[in-house]
Amino acid sequence: MKLEIIVAVIVLVFTAQFLYISSTTDAEFGGADGQAEGVIEELTDGTYEPIAKPFWEPPSGEIESLLFALQAALGALVIGYFFGYYRGKNQSTKSTESSQSNQSTESSQST
């Protein structure tokens, strides 16, 4: 349990940090990638032309969120599935082991 508490505290501090920054400054919380683009523009005096463009861009912020959410959902699904699979497997091997040992000692107690 100790580790869970430490992690929970870190997550809480992180949330508090966000609430503090967002209420005391007018930060936009844009992407750091976009800021890097700004630095490139400064360094090259705005002369840099990207050598390629994305084939396809999400037509709106909503579609972009959709695809990001899809990415997270797929990942979470796989993680949850296999953790559940391992857990169930452990429990079933444990219960067969204990029922076998019960039979061998002819104890009437069931688990």
Added chain:
Amino acid sequence: MHIMEGFLPGPWWQLWFAISIPVILYGIHKLNRMMEEKRDLLPLLAVAGAYIFVLSSLKLPSVTGSCSHPTGTGMAAILFGPAISAILSMIVLLYQALFLAHGGLTTLGANVFSMGIAGPVIAYLIYKIGMKAGLNFYFTVFLATAMADIATYLVTSLELALAFPAQSGGVIASFEAFAAIFALTQLPLAIMEGAITALIFKYVIKVKGDVLVKLDVIGEAGLRKIQELTT
């Protein structure tokens, strides 16, 4: 952390491809061998890949007033080593480049290098050194994955700085400018990533600790010690 499509001029984007491709090929070789010899490890590989998927989709707000996302590669690096982590990262980077216009195909080599190779190598080394030094297992996992996250963004800054040296101060000055954006934003996210990965490891040990012994991540005795501590 991704360098956006078109934002690395030649010869830099070709160079990063040239460095990343051999690692990917070695990773495919390692993966093939693992699939033949240790098929029972595949679920854990899927979990490690899925973990990168989840974490790199979460754009989190940071102290700098901008958003960035963790990488999630440290877990794969500790379990399967850097080469296989490079493949898992490449899958995520391709998804984001093709469907989200996040990162890009010309910058894929550079992004695979920073996220899939540099970060995981750091995680792997810190983990091995930490365990040799007898540090607490979960603290070592925390340190390794948090530093992998930071390292990824420092390398991204370096990749950009090499391609765009400042007129005064050169590569070092522009590295400072890029690192000021990326590394500072990343610091709180890296701490979170490290903490959550340590927690995930706790659950992996709980449900399937023997896999870690099979992967040579921890020894039999080490596993028993950790299990005694946590139960």
